[in-house]
Amino acid sequence: MANALVFIDNPGAALKKSSLELLTIARSLGETAVAITGELNDDVAATLGAYGATTVFQPSVDDLDQYLVGPKAAYLAAAVAASGATAVLLDNSPEGKEIAGRLGIKLNAGVITDVVGVEADGTAHKSVLAGSYNTTAKANTPVTVLSVKANNVEPAPAGAGAAPATATVDVPTDAAANSARIAARTEKPVSGRPDLSDARIVVAGGRGVDGDFGPVEELADALGAAVGASRAATDAGWIGHDAQVGQTGVTVSPQLYISAGISGAIQQKAGMQTSKVIVAINKDAESPVFEIADYGIIGDLFKVLPQATAEIKKRKG
Numbered sequence: 001m002a003n004a005l006v007f008i009d010n011p012g013a014a015l016k017k018s019s020l021e022l023l024t025i026a027r028s029l030g031e032t033a034v035a036i037t038g039e040l041n042d043d044v045a046a047t048l049g050a051y052g053a054t055t056v057f058q059p060s061v062d063d064l065d066q067y068l069v070g071p072k073a074a075y076l077a078a079a080v081a082a083s084g085a086t087a088v089l090l091d092n093s094p095e096g097k098e099i100a101g102r103l104g105i106k107l108n109a110g111v112i113t114d115v116v117g118v119e120a121d122g123t124a125h126k127s128v129l130a131g132s133y134n135t136t137a138k139a140n141t142p143v144t145v146l147s148v149k150a151n152n153v154e155p156a157p158a159g160a161g162a163a164p165a166t167a168t169v170d171v172p173t174d175a176a177a178n179s180a181r182i183a184a185r186t187e188k189p190v191s192g193r194p195d196l197s198d199a200r201i202v203v204a205g206g207r208g209v210d211g212d213f214g215p216v217e218e219l220a221d222a223l224g225a226a227v228g229a230s231r232a233a234t235d236a237g238w239i240g241h242d243a244q245v246g247q248t249g250v251t252v253s254p255q256l257y258i259s260a261g262i263s264g265a266i267q268q269k270a271g272m273q274t275s276k277v278i279v280a281i282n283k284d285a286e287s288p289v290f291e292i293a294d295y296g297i298i299g300d301l302f303k304v305l306p307q308a309t310a311e312i313k314k315r316k317g
């Protein structure tokens with residue numbers, strides 16, 4: 001019987017770092033099973049085995065992606081029953097959190113979101129109040145559902161694990177009955193940059209960029225980083241809303257967050273305050289962003305960022 005079940009939505013050709021992190025946490029809780037949607041290719045199966053997964057579940061139907069999250073929660077509830085898992089781990093994306101909530105209702109299970117660490121007995125640590133505090137929580141239900149923020153553990157394979165067994169889970173026939181069906185999709189343009197939500201480095205710009213994200217993007221590319229933004233910048237239309245970091249945007253927790261021309265309002269801090277190292281560039285020495293910055297540069301971002309980019313390129317050769 002598995003102790004932990006990791007949900008990986010459409011793993012594609014290779015597992016994302018955030019999925020490897022979930023697998024690493026799951027292994028510390030006990031035997032690990034994985035429930036995926038979509039195709040399982042050989043490389044992904046081998047990686048799942050190397051990270052200690054013993055069983056990979058797949059749904060009996062192949063149209064889950066045609067719906068919003070409802071049927072995925074129904075599938076996952078069936079996978080929990082099939083695996084006997086007592087802990088379910090999902091990513092902390094808006095979709096992951098919605099599935100977690102629906103799963104919690106289906107299983108009458110405690111749900112803990114925004115998790116930044118899990119102990120072997122299932123006790124979770126989560127950051128709250130815009131990252132100002134860390135709390136400790138433990139569900140007192142037989143199954144616990146945890147949505148885990150990216151970049152809080154180092155992914156570690158278990159060694160040369162055997163290929164996991166595969167099994168099919170019957171998705172209840174009424175799973176899609178009351179669900180919204182997706183009528184159309186638009187592919188996001190591929191940027192070549194890492195995903196904002198699980199990037200190790202984020203370079204973010206705010207109103208201070210005054211419409212020109214060029215210096216932010218150039219530094220991001222020199223560092224192999226994702227580009228983020230404040231709501232002031234996304235609302236102004238200088239960059240897409242999917243780049244917004246904060247309370248109503250993406251929550252990030254990278255090793256390094258470089259904030260340029262952002263004042264550090266509470267709603268921005270809510271999405272980035274758990275970053276390991278925060279570097280703030282702002283021309284106003286009184287800006288609140290300096291209260292949470294590990295390193296602060298009082299200066300004009302249009303001078304500071306290009307200097308940083310040039311220096312990084314020089315050192316990289």
Ligand SMILES: Cc1cc2nc3c(=O)[nH]c(=O)nc-3n(C[C@H](O)[C@H](O)[C@H](O)COP(=O)(O)OP(=O)(O)OC[C@H]3O[C@@H](n4cnc5c(N)ncnc54)[C@H](O)[C@@H]3O)c2cc1C
Binds near residue numbers: 205264267301
């Ligand atoms: C319900 C609600 C939800 C919200 N959700 C979010 C959210 O998810 N994310 C978010 O970011 N905000 C959010 N906001 C908005 C938030 O309150 C702030 O208004 C916003 O974060 C401000 O963005 P900013 O820091 O870029 O702009 P400003 O506060 O205007 O700051 C711009 C900064 O740039 C500096 N600057 C200007 N020029 C330069 C230069 N050349 N070089 C260096 N520094 C310069 C200035 O000194 C200033 O500190 C939300 C607000 C509400 C009410």
